[in-house]
Amino acid sequence: MKIGEASRVSGVSARSLRHYEDEGLIVPGRSSNGFRDYCQSTIDRVLVIRSLLESGLPVRLIREVLPRLTDEPDVGTDVVCAEFLHEVQGYRDRLAARIAVLSDQQAALDAYLQEARRADP
Known part of the structure; x- marks a missing residue:
């Protein structure tokens, strides 16, 4: 097509x-x-x-593992899947850390806005 x-x-x-x-x-x-x-x-x-x-996976990671996941399903699938899952877990952990930092920043801004609104007559 x-x-x-x-x-x-x-x-x-x-x-x-x-x-x-x-x-x-x-x-x-x-x-x-x-x-x-x-x-x-x-x-x-x-x-x-x-x-x-x-x-949310980066193209780099997809490019590395995709051929082995889709083209050779019977060759080393367990190893490929283990490596891929390890990479995905690492990516997820980094994402969770970034989310935690952003959540802290959001909470700080919320507190600032709440305090500013109380001070504004």
Whole structure:
């Protein structure tokens, strides 16, 4: 299918599909006229990528593990999954730490605003 149909079917913009290709996340086929040709397995891969990106994972991490998760399901899956889960856990821990800092900053601003409102006649 051409990029417009692939975009419609996957719910991902044509621009994003091109970006995924530029990042090495997908490799669509090419028709004789040079147009991109997306097969169902590429669309399935796009849906996995989209889900991982929406979860907040960086492209770097997705690029590293995605080929092993989707292309070679029987080769070293346990090791790949363990490494991937370790990376995801680390990313989640860093995210939780950032959220804690932001929550503290929000609480400080809330306290400041509350105090300022009491002082304002």
